[in-house]
Amino acid sequence: MVKLESLKERTEQLKRNLYILYLAYKHPKTPIYAKIWAGLVIAYALSPIDLIPDFIPVLGYLDDLVVLPIGILIAIKLIPKEVLKECKEKEANLEDAKQKGVIAAMFIGIIWVLILYVIIKKFL
Structure with a gap:
């Protein structure tokens, strides 16, 4: 069984790698083909649309664990x-x-709380 700490470490590594890809995407010395691929990977990671929808048991998260x-x-x-x-x-x-x-x-967050306060105060 996969330990929770191991999963957390992998998630953190995934986040770090995505940030590194983002920095490489913006770097002027990165070749265009690498920028295109990095851009696609970053877009896929941030996109709410997956190849396999997450609501499908087990397979839904497979793309996040393998494809990405x-x-x-x-x-x-x-x-x-x-x-x-x-x-x-x-x-x-x-x-x-x-x-x-x-x-x-x-x-x-403070701005939103103030906005909600003003709205509630106005209607109550």
Whole structure:
């Protein structure tokens, strides 16, 4: 049986690889064919539409567990080594970006709470 920690680690690695692909996609030295493939993989990862719908038991998540990692692996093989190294170094600095994202999310949440407060106050 797959341990929860192992699954969490794989999920985190998948997220890191997608971010590395995104950085490589934006990199000027990445060849066009690698950019196209990386763009397709990123779009597929972010898309709510899957090859196999998630509501189908077992098979629904199979594409997320098999198709996506294979797409990432192919994309990484297409990206030049020096570009990939540079993108991995940038990804290592992701912690700063995460902190900024949390602060931005909190700010947006506060704005929504204030908007809801004003709407409720107006109608009650």
